[in-house]
Amino acid sequence: MSEKQDEKLDVMLRTRRVEPANRDLAQRIILKAQSLPQNQILPFRQWLRQLFAEFHLPKPAYVVASALVLGIVVGLSTPDRSASKDDDSTSVQSFLYADEVPL
Amino acid sequence: MAAGWPEKSDQELLALIQGGSHPAFAELVERHTTRFYRLAYRYVQNRETAEDLVQDAFLRLWENPATWQPERNSKFTTWFYRIVVNLCLDWQKKKRPIPLDEDMPLADERESADEAMIRIQEQRILEKEIAALPERQRTALNLCFDEGLSNQEAAEAMGVNLKALQSLIMRAKTTLKERMKAYL
Numbered sequence: 001m002s003e004k005q006d007e008k009l010d011v012m013l014r015t016r017r018v019e020p021a022n023r024d025l026a027q028r029i030i031l032k033a034q035s036l037p038q039n040q041i042l043p044f045r046q047w048l049r050q051l052f053a054e055f056h057l058p059k060p061a062y063v064v065a066s067a068l069v070l071g072i073v074v075g076l077s078t079p080d081r082s083a084s085k086d087d088d089s090t091s092v093q094s095f096l097y098a099d100e101v102p103l
Numbered sequence: 104m105a106a107g108w109p110e111k112s113d114q115e116l117l118a119l120i121q122g123g124s125h126p127a128f129a130e131l132v133e134r135h136t137t138r139f140y141r142l143a144y145r146y147v148q149n150r151e152t153a154e155d156l157v158q159d160a161f162l163r164l165w166e167n168p169a170t171w172q173p174e175r176n177s178k179f180t181t182w183f184y185r186i187v188v189n190l191c192l193d194w195q196k197k198k199r200p201i202p203l204d205e206d207m208p209l210a211d212e213r214e215s216a217d218e219a220m221i222r223i224q225e226q227r228i229l230e231k232e233i234a235a236l237p238e239r240q241r242t243a244l245n246l247c248f249d250e251g252l253s254n255q256e257a258a259e260a261m262g263v264n265l266k267a268l269q270s271l272i273m274r275a276k277t278t279l280k281e282r283m284k285a286y287l
Contacts, residue, residue: 005280005287012229013248018141019150021157026136029158030129033165038123046169 109134113179121168132161135180138249139187145245146191148230156190177259184252184260188242225286232282240275243268 022028108116108130119127136157143153160183164171171182233241239261246257247268258268280287 006276008287009276009280009283012225013244016145016229016248017226018144021137021140021144021150021154025140025154025157026129026133028154029132029136029161030125032158033128033132033162034125036162036166038165039167039169046172 114173117168117171117173117179120165121171128161128165131179135183136161138180139183142184142187142245142249143191145249146188146241147194148234152194156194157187160187160190178256180252181256181259184246184256185262188246188260192238192242225283228283228286229279232279236275236278240271240278243271244275247272 108126111119111127111130113131113134116127116131120131139160140153140157143156144150147153147156163186164183171179233244236244242261243257246252246260247254252260254268255265258265261268263271
């Protein structure tokens, strides 16, 4: 009995009558919109996104910038050769004079 | 209508509308007017009012296209259902409910006069009882029994989870079954 009631109620809910709309409803809305200006106030997040979009760089620019940064980092991390030259010459001299006993 | 518009998704059309495209707006309106009208009609039970509410909803979208945010709103229809429902509920709060039309046309012309009379009476009582349901239960019923809207979509449109929606529908149906005992 209850199942039948459920079924009938479902059928009634699915077949609720809806009076058809005027055929020109969509056209009416479209025509009305043509006389209305758009309000372009953006929400904060969208405004922020557009702001960042203004500073958007193309991909090649990122490649060049990364290459430069990489070059600087590599350059700074390599030991200074001019300093090591002095060290080398000092060690050669000490080797040459190592056997000479002072009189 | 320009060629290619029907192939565009709702999201694509909305992006164009945000750029001020009238043809994109026209396509979106033609695509969805009927379904939103049907929903509005179920709330207000009056053609002119339902048409006005749908028109109002679409014009608000046109005037403030930035209210649609694709990253927030998963699907246009789900989001717009909520807008139409809110407009209908606002309208109902402002106005007294319109009495149901006494001369409701027959639902099916092939029915006999007696059957038709019974059916019209049932429909009238059903609409009256649905109108008396709590707001959320009514919305759940209107969304779920609208063609093409799954329970999941209805839940999203209402901003509740699936279980909550199912519970709302069950309570609504229990109430209706109780109140319409004589007709079931």
